[in-house]
Amino acid sequence: MHTQNLAKTLPDWHSKPFRLTRSEIANPLTVVKTFMTDFPLPEIRKTLNDWLSRVLISNAPDPLNYIWFREELERFMEACYTSQERTVEPLSRSSNFLALLGHELQGQLTGIIQALNSIGTHKQSDGTFSEEVNVYIDYIKMITLNAKTVYENMIASSVAGNGKLKILEEEMLVEPFIQSCIDSFSILSSLQNIRIDRDVFMPPGIKGVTDFVKLRQIFSNLLLNAFKYAQPESYIIARAHVYGEKMILKVISRGKTIPTEKLKIIFEPYQTLDQVNAGAGLGLYICKQFTDLLGGNIEVRSKKGLTAFSVTLSFSSVKLDKYVK
Structure with a gap:
């Protein structure tokens, strides 16, 4: 009875009882991880080469099929090692x-x-x-x-x-909201002697429907990141433009140029530009996650000491109202 019930859980392509236990069938990645820990890839390659030599010496029938199978098996192993390397690290970090x-x-x-x-x-x-x-x-x-x-x-x-992000939409006047986001950094601007230049352009009374909590966190994280790495006694440009049903947020700061290799991974979790100002390395990651969730796009450019982060977002609806103070 036990064997029959187990067989029902197995895929159609199995021809023999699985060597995997029930718990391993439920979580097969544990088997992959154990295998790769016990058998380094160079050792597997050496074993496959030894087997191939024996097949060729023994004049076994159809050696080309074996060579093809070995090549595909090696590609499969490389894919396993690569995917495991990418998935294990975030899991270990989340545990901390x-x-x-x-x-x-x-x-x-x-x-x-x-x-x-x-x-x-x-x-x-x-x-x-x-x-x-x-x-x-x-x-x-x-x-x-x-x-x-x-x-x-x-x-x-x-x-x-955990993939549980949700959008909580509300309707709000956009210009006062953007100004309040920038206002929250006035103290930091004064203490660090870094000027904030505002460039807010949108028709008066314009309203947007979006998740403004997430929008605030996107803009705030970009501004906070700019203050972290801005050159002393320099400036930060906080820009917000609305065109039709598109909003463009841009934060420009003067400081060190971000290396090209860092630009490629800057929106990944736990990435920081240096150890002196390093935090958890989650601010830009959250910007990317929230921007994607809101159906937008985020980009970064850094050249000759100027770094610009740009976010383009769509409102679910934008309309012009007569602004009432």
Whole structure:
């Protein structure tokens, strides 16, 4: 009875009982992983070559078929090793999700504690605080914003990895929304002495229907990334244009030119441009995931110290209303 039930779960092409157990049939990748751990590819190639030599020496019938089979088998093995290398790494990283989240937030919280301690040193004899405290308060606001972004990126990347992202659409006036996204970086702009130049062009009163939560995270991540790598005392251009039913977001900053090899993988998870400013490496990954989900496209160009990220999005509907203040 056990054998009959097992046979029902096997594919039509099997001609003999499987060597795999029930658990291995349910998760065959574990067998692939074990095999590749125990048998390195060079060792497999050597074994196949030894077998081929024996076949040719023994004058076995139709050696060309064996040669063809060996070539295809070797291609199959190479494909297994390549696919396993691509799938195992993200799984191992996702298993460290909580550790990575804790590490990222710890740095932000440490900065907040240091700023609060510094505020305490500016307390005057009458119990009030000197004006220098305002700098530390602004610093706390900036770090809190960074911590919130880190947290949102980590949670979003976990959901994206499970394929459970959803679009929650709402209708909203676009221009005030874009301005609010840029406004949230005014403190960071002041503290880092990096100017934000706004280039917001759209007809007054224009409304869009999209997932504005995800849209905010896309724009915020691009701006935060620009501040990370921008040259001191330089500028960042925050651009938002609406043409018909298309919105184009662009963030341009001056700093180091991104190498070509980095441009190819910059939207993959856990990729950072350098170790000094490195975070979890999820901001641009989330930008790509959310842009794809909203049916848009994201690109990056970097040349002669100027780096430009461009996002093109479609609204499900865009209409002109008379703007009411």
